[in-house]
Amino acid sequence: METLTRRQFMKVVGASAAAAALPSALAAKGAQGKPNIIFIMSDDHCAQAIGAYNSRLAKLNPTPTIDTLAKEGILLENCFCTNSICTPSRACIMTGQHSAVNGVYDLGGRLEPERQYLAIEMKKAGYQTAAIGKWHLKTDPNFDYYKVLPGQGSYMNPTFKEKGKGTVKMQGHSSDCITDSVLEYLKGRDKDKPFFLKYHFKAPHDMFENAPRYESYLADVDIPEPDSLWDNRNNGSIATRGHKDELLRYLGTSIGRRNIRRNYTKNWAKDPGLSDKEAKRQAYQTYLKKFLRCVKGVDDNLKRVIDYLKKEGIYDNTVIMYTGDQGFMLGEHDYQDKRWAYEESMQMPFLVRYPKSIKAGSRTDAIVENVDFGPTMLDFAGVDTPKYMHGRSFKSILETGKEPKDWKKAAYYHYWMHMAHHDNPGHIAIRTKHYKLIFFYGTAQKASVPQTPPGWELYDLEKDPYEMNNVYDKPEYKEAITRLKRQLKRLRSEYKEDDPKFAFNKVIEEFWDYDEADRARAIEISHAYRQSKERKR
Ligand code: CA
16 A cells, blocks of 8 residues: 555545445445335334224324324234333344343443444445434434434424534424424435435423423313222232332332332322322323323324325335334333333334235234334345344234244343332343243342342233233242243343343342242342331431
8 A cells, every 4th residue: 555656545545435336326226116114213102002002092092193004004912122211222123133232221322323234224225214303322323314303302492413414403392393304304305216214203202291282182181090000909029019018119100109209299299288099190190191292293293294105106105114112101000101021111012004015904913022123124125134133024924914933932121220210120021922921130230229129020911911910929820930931041042131241140040940048038138128218218
């Protein structure tokens, strides 16, 4: 190299730049006839708050537009996130990898541009790529175009980071601004190339600010309550309740006054003259109305984009996927927020419309995880799943309703952020069509966060879909537990989660069989935790 003159050097660089441009031009040519892909994701929009999922809230008709995707496409009944919190879930989707491998365990995680594989592979396949709205992966998006909220972003008059322009400010509600930006992008797109668009709302993330036009929506309606808001029966274990319920006041943000540090009566039922029951009811009603008003804003905005696609004549040639970045507790078990492996939090809504190959009104109960989204989108783009991804394409399931013989039988779960923000202990879980086995290991990477009692829970979902009866100690489930533990161990090894560099693995190993000595130790830890809290008060 040192023998080249500057002129010769420029010649070489110029030639290699031209060579680099060539494959992309070829790729664009090969991309003709491929469908557009819009991957719509709201933040914390759970399946219970989508009409098509037929929950207790369906009678409120919260999502008429999103429901049309189910009516004209497919609804997934068993779609799960592998780590129920914003940043890690988004990283799983972008990389197709579980957290231990993609390195994004918690809200502090970053995803460097060179590891934003989904965008990189889409570009290689000849797609024009764009990310608009909430991003939450710290680094700049590696897309041809982006206009994203910094961090959590603001609900009202949001600021965006726009490619080539830097910081831009918009006026109005974030759901409206994000949709305006999507429509502007679509109008200015290169019509000779298919597009891959991430259209991501901030709503309905807390603290739930709706556009002023929704202020009266559901104002006079009594929102149906889940039974478990009032009676949590045999849900949970020593890990979530403490020995003889001694930690109920300290674990899991509550709707009512149960969790003394963090509960929604502090936000929305402050009057000390209210009874516990009145306060809980008022906090729940306020919570749900705020949440559903944000959902309504998402649904109405989505209609504007669908109308545009119809007008452009590209509605049927566009794969439209709708999901939330995880589920959310809407008062079930007297919890709010996500993080739990309990169904409402671990489940992700997932709907796909693509009439060219997906039958209208279909449903599937195949187990699908967020690490599978990337491979599936790439499959629609004609790209084989890269070897470094854990996920697998479920395109054929969407198109035929049938699972390949070797399709996964279980979803893996791991919530890493022990006792952060909402007082949830760290835990792992496995979910099959029949069972959910959860192990709360209750320990942090940092020694400064106290340990909570380790405990196992098993739910027989065929008999108990709302997880109201932990049957871990029932002798008739002994064999099922042995089988599930074996499966769980295998998945942990496959996803590199059992690496000894992670401090929790010592506890997981120690309490794996949960014999009498482990149980006695868990009771001691429960007492110690209560005492540490009482000293602080
Ligand atoms: Ca989220």
